[in-house]
Amino acid sequence: MKTAQVVVALYKIRQMKKSVSFLLFLTMLLPNLKAQVDSALGPHEGKIKIYGNYRVEVIGCNDYLEIYFYDKNLNPINNDFGIEGAAKFFYYNETNSTSAFVHYGADGFTAKISTQDYMYCQITATINGQVITAKFENECHVPGGKK
Secondary structure (H helix, E strand, O other): OHHHHHHHHHHHHHHHHHHHHHHHHHHHHHHHHHHHHHOOEOOOOOEEEEEOOEEEEEEOOOOEEEEEEEEOOOOEOOOOOOOEEEEEEEEOOOOEEEEEOEEEOOOEEEEEOOOOOEEEEEEEEEEOOEEEEEEEEOOOOOHHHOO
């Protein structure tokens, strides 16, 4: 009878060791998961969208958006590389407005925001003959409680 109790106790200890090992594994894994989520932010702390071999970063809430383009490894693409494009803003009343890119620094562009109550904007650019499009929700302003 005592042998059976020892076997049961050893079994329970082995199960507890497995549980502790699993919890330690999860504890080590969680910081890496957070790093992967944070990687959706670009070098300028803006949201990143992927289109083919390109990455598009957009930041800004006030009068202008800042737009940056990168290759697939997040290396910036210089804005004198022949990039042309515009930001098209879509509004809740089913209207839209378009703002052409203006060079900003060595690798960025700006686009004027006519009014800040837009639902989303669509970035369209031509890079090396390829048309790139990316949609960005307006995370800065939500009019009238709409989402």
